[in-house]
Amino acid sequence: MKNYRELNVWKNGVEIIKMTYQISEMIPSTEKFGILSQMTRAAVSIPANIAEGSSRNSEKDYVRFLQIALGLAFELQTYFIIVTELLWVSPKEIITIQKNWKKR
Secondary structure, three states, X not given: OOOHHHOHHHHHHHHHHHHHHHHHOOOOHHHOOOHHHHHHHHHHHHHHHHHXXXXXXXXXXXXXXXXXXXXXXXXXXXXXXXXXXXXXXXXXXXXXXXXXXXXX
């Protein structure tokens, strides 16, 4: 069993949640039960799957949960593309938020 709190990938996942919530504040409230919900759920699930996988006894199970987390990261990237295409958030704002969090 791995201590997930010591894993950089888990720590980065927590930072992704914070970035996602910053971005979500720019999305119309009418999307509360639509893309906004899906986006934040995907973000939260990234480190949650890493943590859950770290409790597994076999390396195969652990890798499977990491693969799920990676898939969720791709899903989240897709939501970021959608919100920029719908002009709810500018690509520049997303890049700025990402850069600010990388500095921390």
